[in-house]
Amino acid sequence: MKHIKLKEKPNFASFDEISKSYFDKEKSKFLNDNKVKIQGFIQEFSDSGSTLYDIKPKKWSDEDKDKLTNCYSKACSKASKLIKSVHMNLEDADKGVCPFCGFSEEWHTDHFLPKSVFPEFSVYPKNLLPICGKCNGRKHNLYITKKRCKPFFYPLIDLESEPEFITAQAVKNEKGVVVISFSISPDELSKDEYAIAKRQFKRLDLNNRYRGQAISLFSKLSRHFSNKSLTLNAAFKIIEQNYNSSQIEEHKNHWKVVFYKSIYNKKTLPNIFNLK
DSSP, rough: OOOOOOOOSOOOOOOOHHHTOOOOOOHHHHHHHHHHHHHHHHHHHHGGGGGGGGGGOOOOOOOHHHHHHHHHTTTOHHHHHHHTTHHBBBBGGGGOOOOEEEEOOEEEEEEOOOTTGGGGTTTTGGEEEEEEEHHHHTTTOOOOOSSSOSSSSSSSTTTTTTTOOEEEEEEOTTOOEEEEEEEEEESSSSHHHHHHHHHHHHHHHHHHHHHHHHHHHHHHHHHHHHHTOOOHHHHHHHHHHHHHHHHSOOOTTSSHHHHHHHHOSSSSSHHHTTTT
């Protein structure tokens, strides 16, 4: 979970640029004929800020809904590039980091407000965000809970202060097996942010996904420490180096940063790796 940082002078495609980019003249004409109406809705989106979830679905005929969503799903390459201009304006686009989970995986495109409910935002660049395949599948068309609560942070606006709120714990259970878990800390979040973070964490199954990666890393470290017959001080130096490197390479709520932080102490490290 992270805030999307844009370039200093982002260049988003305008509605006119997008509508004129289609080789299919019927799509261009439809968008142009509904220009005033759609631009009014886009302005509402732009003005909403963190209250994006308060936007109400608009009334469209089934035929017009199909036409709007087809402008996205059947866009030519030129139009598709303009529609996805958020991807090109990210400060760290080269890292390919999913803002919903923090993993560096191949990007898909998510309609933050789903196009099936909000077809008017089908080709609005700021509604089309980079997302990994797993998060895209789990997020699906959810944009608000049954109790009218926000289930996800909107990465272009939320978490701009970059709070540190994901924590990890590695402990031995009664059978001597190391158990790793991740959770949300409320310390640097407002009450509302904490509630959203927990919903997003649960919906995207982040504890299990982070834990899977951390277990793999733990096993690799265990084998390394065992094969080298390292002292506690030597192991500490390795963990310190890895922790520092991860902080440079990743954002502060990345699972690897959080995991290294959780084991980098004199109580946990010798206990989970059986070091003396």
